[in-house]
Amino acid sequence: KRQTWFTEYQTDSLSLGLRIEQILKAEETAFQDLLVAETETYGRLLALDGAVQTTDKDEFVYHEMITHVPLFMLDAPRKVAVIGGGDGGAIREILKHQTVQEAHLVEIDQAVVEAAREFFPAISSALSDPRAYVHYVDGIEWVKSARDFDVIVVDSTDPVGPAKGLFQAEFYQSIAKALSPQGILVAQSESPFLHQSLIRQMKAGMQTAFSDVRLYLAAIPTYPSGFWSFLMASKTPPSVSRRLNEDAIETRYWTPAIQHACFVLPKFVEDIV
Ligand code: AG3
Incomplete structure (x- = not known):
């Protein structure tokens, strides 16, 4: 299985990892770092500055x-x-x-x-x-x-x-x-x-x-x-x-x-x- 993961470092001692199928967009906007990826478990993911904002499934x-x-x-x-x-x-x-x-x-x-x-x-x-x-x-x-x-x-x-x-x-x-x-x-x-x-x-x-x-x-x-x-x-x-x-x-x-x-x-x- 492909081992590409998105990791949110939620605190300096805790993280959430999601295996991703594909990165759809990675952009430095005028305000923050924006990532859109297809995850295996939660569908599409939107992350801003490394923090999960939205996934299709939850x-x-x-x-x-x-x-x-x-x-x-x-x-x-x-x-x-x-x-x-x-x-x-x-x-x-x-x-x-x-x-x-x-x-x-x-x-x-x-x-x-x-x-x-x-x-x-x-x-x-x-x-x-x-x-x-x-x-x-x-x-x-x-x-x-x-x-x-x-x-x-x-x-x-x-x-x-x-x-x-x-x-x-x-x-x-x-x-x-x-x-x-x-x-x-x-x-x-x-x-x-x-x-x-x-x-x-x-x-x-x-x-x-x-x-x-x-x-x-x-x-x-x-x-x-x-x-x-x-x-x-x-x-x-x-x-x-x-x-x-x-x-x-x-x-x-x-x-x-x-x-x-x-x-x-x-x-x-x-x-x-
Ligand atoms: N607002 C984000 C809530 C904070 C999530 N924090 C985190 N993942 N560290 C959600 C925007 C959805 N409209």
């Missing part, structure tokens, strides 16, 4: 959970934005909600969107929907003049390189201004096994602008430790919309029961937050 977990959980807290989410998320997976899920009129993608690196359009059509095709708007700008700057959003999703890379500022309190404060009074912020918040202090720091940052901040969980096999978290913040405590059992949307991980269950935390995770 992307549904992350994209459903980062979107449906906040959107189902609202009766009629209309304006939604995704900061980062250049593969388009979060936009695809957001557009499953009939009430959504505008889904804005704010991606700093156009090369990520181009690679997604070329190699991940099932993930990126929603970007061509008439309700989707794509902006190639820095999310930190864009958010400063955004207003009246119902949900803002921070679908970032790890807190190094271009995404660093997306983990800071000042950014969460501008998001708070960009949201409607009932609006909700959600950000991917890395692994409870590996990134406890980051999770605590993100939560504290969000608490400078939001009174309710809670953590929820999902199993994502290709991310470090396979056990992933999201932080959801709002100015008033959110409650699940009656749309939960009325609006049928097609999903493979999220269910109405998971909408509630994902907030139930194991003891060691409760102790982090």
Whole structure:
């Protein structure tokens, strides 16, 4: 068997290896190192600066959970934005909600969107929907003049390189201004096994602008430790919309029961937050 492997060095003492059949694209973009490869186990892989972002076989977990959980807290989410998320997976899920009129993608690196359009059509095709708007700008700057959003999703890379500022309190404060009074912020918040202090720091940052901040969980096999978290913040405590059992949307991980269950935390995770 061919012994070509992609390895993500997740920490300085832990790695994930995926045997690859073919490298489809390897590019130094204006912002980061981009790789697209065909893996044996998880289908196509998109990696940025050596970190797994998306694979064909498990992307549904992350994209459903980062979107449906906040959107189902609202009766009629209309304006939604995704900061980062250049593969388009979060936009695809957001557009499953009939009430959504505008889904804005704010991606700093156009090369990520181009690679997604070329190699991940099932993930990126929603970007061509008439309700989707794509902006190639820095999310930190864009958010400063955004207003009246119902949900803002921070679908970032790890807190190094271009995404660093997306983990800071000042950014969460501008998001708070960009949201409607009932609006909700959600950000991917890395692994409870590996990134406890980051999770605590993100939560504290969000608490400078939001009174309710809670953590929820999902199993994502290709991310470090396979056990992933999201932080959801709002100015008033959110409650699940009656749309939960009325609006049928097609999903493979999220269910109405998971909408509630994902907030139930194991003891060691409760102790982090
Ligand atoms: N956002 C990436 C989550 C971080 C993964 N980290 C890692 N592999 N070290 C995912 C982008 C998908 N739209």
